[in-house]
Amino acid sequence: MQEKNNHSDGLDIPNRIDALPVRHTGPVVAGIIVAFVVAMLGYGVVTNSRFEWPVVWKYLFNERVLAGIWWTLCLTALSMIIAIVLAIVLAIMRKSINPVLRAVSWFFIWFFRGTPVYTQLVFWGLFSVLVPKMSLGIPFTSIEFWSVDSSVVMTSFRAAVIGLALNEAAYLSEIVRAGLEAVDSGQEEAAQALGMRRTLIMRRIILPQAMRIIVPPTGNEIVSMLKTTSLVMAVPFTLDLQFATDAIANRIYKPIPLLIVASFWYLLITSILMVIQAHLERYFGKGFEARSLSSGPAKGAGDSKSVSAKDKEEINKKNDATLLGLNA
Template sequence: MRRHDADGQPNIPNRIDALPVRRTGPVVAGVIVALIAAMVVQALVTNPRFDWPIVWKYLFSPNVIEGIGYTLLLTAISMVAAIILSIVLAIMRKSVNPVLRGVSWFFIWFFRGTPVYTQLVFWGLIAVLFPKITLGIPFTSVEFWNIDTSTVITAFNAAWLGLALNEAAYLSEIVRAGLEAVDPGQEEAAKALGMSRALIMRRIILPQAMRIIIPPTGNETIGMLKTTSLVLAVPFTLELQFATNAIANRIYKPIPLLIVACIWYLVITSILMIIQSRLERHFGKGFESRAAVAVRPDAGGPATVAGADDAGAARVAQAAHEAKMVGLNA
């Protein structure tokens, strides 16, 4: 058992008692940042132009709560549709068929190259461009089925459809990067076991790619939440930003209602960030770094980690031994 001195430190021969380096820079920087933060807080609290009573009055207004519901609904539907379409586009980009690769490339090029506001305006005018949606033989007058576009592409449907198509173009590149990060040997081993391409993608490739896909997808989801404020271009007038703007125009108080919108966006974003961190932790299992274990040359077995107590060292040694046995069994 290792002996310790009176301070609880290991008894190391010829140990050097080094003095800590004085770091004045971080201390000065911390003081400056604290002063700036205090000034910002003072401005927020004491400035009467923020109208905090108006903020608290309309924070839980029925119109605001309804706007939050529509904002969350738009975000959820748009992201689900975008994720499904992005996976299809990423698989098409990796296909051996040149037609599938070309269509995927054109879709990504078009929707990434045009502003989302312009796309939403286009979807708002889709009934003007195409009064009817028909199914038939191209370049002939033969029609098997048709329906009025205005009955299908409502303002709500146009809003989430425009958001989803734009988002899918960005997510497809994220998914493609995640798929290409998986070792090709995984797919080759699965093919050797007789698994189909669809099963390999679902059971082997995608689960491993999720570790890389989840963080940027979480960022895109938060971005989508804020992008819903642009659906006024459709026009769709029930989401959070329009609801607060309508109240502000009615009472001639734009600043307090902007603060109301900011508070709710921050609350929802914070919840999404927590969900994202949980998903990252879940799909990151098996990739987390583990404590390094030194091997004692004389005994030939696992030794204690420097600075750890005997109980902690025993747990690390036991874990290393079990990992070694699992590797031998595999």
């Protein structure tokens, strides 16, 4: 009778060979060299007195800097919420059977992707100059039912949010459209055969599955939006993080330490956003990820014990083919 080896994967294979991995010295040497170079760079940055680290620590938690962080987060969150909603609408319009809706969506994407975001923000800052009064009445006549001064409605903060949101929606709409088109059309046809409405199909079947493709690039766009808020001085909006650190630097004539302060906070916020993105990717990727055959404890080469009932139950759970979290 052939000898059987029971391994950690839970499979009994006759005459199984326990092969040792080949040792590769190249990656080890490369890792040592890279670590040495990184250590040298880090030591040079820390010990360089021209970076003026005492000034950095002094203004790292300055009240104006902290207020700038708050306003930057507000700009990022509000702009992305508006952009995501508008991007979904634009993506659906691009897939519509109505040629007018398709043309309007195409023109919006073409215009806002084709012009610099700084230029767009400048125009939104000049909105009250271009449109002094906002009114509601009968078109093509002088009859007005309601009017208001544009400068009262279009504040610098609102102009910054609208400018950032409209520009971002043009990019996000293409990401959403790619995600929608990645879902197999047979699922939509099957849902229609069951009598489901188009809105219900989009909300319960298409969008949940498209999120697996939409989330990663959308997370990248959120990080990009966080840094794009530094351009809102074109509106002008003067409360964001970049403007706050620039104002302090101009007052004390020390630009480098304040640039380090701004970079530190941008990096910290970006790191948090990346962690959130990773969790969202893991959540919406359930059912699509590669699944291992077993998570049982490792067993020796001569161990002939079979996989326990608990391990078998865990294997069945891991190999469950249902799309968790994506079921209608």
